[in-house]
Amino acid sequence: MGLPLVPKKVRSCITVKHEIARGMLAEMAGIFVLVLFVDGGLAGGIVSGWISGTPVSTAFSSGMGVAFGIYTGLAVSGGHVNPAITVGLASVGKFPWRRVPLWILAQLIGAFCGASVVFGIYYQSIDALDGGNRTVFGPTGTGGIFCTYPQEYFGMGPGFVEQIINTGLLLHCTLMFFDERNGKPTKGMEPFFVGLSVAVIILAWGHNAGAPMNPARDLAGRLLTWLAGYGAEVWVPRGVHWWWIPTLVPPLGGIVGANFYYLFVELHHPAEDGDGEGVAEELRQIQNEDVKLVDLKVGVQSNGE
Known part of the structure; x- marks a missing residue:
């Protein structure tokens, strides 16, 4: 039998027994893992000029990052790793509203830590690309590693609707895959299929604005790049106050998607024996x-x- 690195007495002292604190730690860890995969995949593609990655491969790495993040905290916190998931589940009575702010706070902290690690590891690559002149767009732009931005022609009105659709699809799929009475996947495979749905949503809807879906990952990355010297353009790209679209709209889309599935499907399951x-x-x-x-x-x- 191997000897644990952390002695038993120390483990008993640092073990968190409070349910809410345990859940917050799991959410922090889960979204930390998620961001490492999502931002890491994007960083490899962008700094290499899409030689070390493609939009398709980053969609896959993002989807699997979501799956691994969910697996990380599933049994402890529910594995939300996304404020839109937390709010969407609360809107259909599957999560207590009083815990929503705490879960979102934990998600923001974990996402910021994950983005910081990616920035630190890829710092030299970013420096080699832009020569220390941090830019969001253009040939040396690396802002898209850490958060989403719209295409130059894409307006805020369509962006608002698109983010409701994107995140609505995510919540619809999440409830569908975890619905015990609707032919859900084999137990333990649900997070994999949620991650797969994220990859497919990015492939289907990611061109116009990156299909953000996760306000914690997006806001944390935006804050990090602003602090790292990318300038005010991270908040107001091309003079448009876009920042609130990926920050505030996905939770609304989560409510729409969760209630869509609940009202059209889950509510009408026939009574079992x-x-x-x-x-x-x-x-x-x-x-x-x-x-x-x-x-x-x-x-x-x-x-x-």
């Missing part, structure tokens, strides 16, 4: 109570006579 027995038992209890009340009334009337 167990459900029928439960209803029948409840009816029997009600009938027994009625009988007791009738007997009581009859007894009172007899005593009155």
Whole structure:
């Protein structure tokens, strides 16, 4: 038997027993892993001029990064790793609203740490590309490694609608794959299929604005690049206040997508045998109570006579 690196006494001291704190740590770890894959894949492609990667390969690495992030915290925090998932699940009663701000805070911290690691590892590559002059767009632009930006022709109106569609599809697929009563994948494969859906959404909808879907990853990367000297353009690309679209709209899309699946599919599952027995038992209890009340009334009337 091997000797643990961390002694048992130390492990018992640092073990987090509080449920909410445990969940927040798992969310931080999960989205940290997610960002390492997503931003790392994009960094390799962008700094190499798409020699070390392609848009298709980065869609795949992003999707699998999401899957691995979900797997990281699934049993502890639910493996949301995305504020839009957290808000969407809360909107259909699958997650308590009181925990939503805490989960989002943990996701933002984990995403910022992940983006910082990618920036640190790829710092020399970025420097070799832009000569220390940090730019978002153009031949030496590397802003797209850490967050999403729209094409020059893409307006905010279509961008608003597109992000609702993108994130709505993600929440629809998430509820679908985790629905115990709708032919879901083999147990343990659900995060893989959620990640696959992310890759497909990026391939289908990523051209116009990068298909952000994850406000924590996007906002954390935007903040990091602003601090790293990319300038105000990270917030106002080409003079347009785009930053709020990938930050605030995906949670709205999450609510739309989660309720779409819930109202059109999950709510209408036929009753199972167990459900029928439960209803029948409840009816029997009600009938027994009625009988007791009738007997009581009859007894009172007899005593009155």
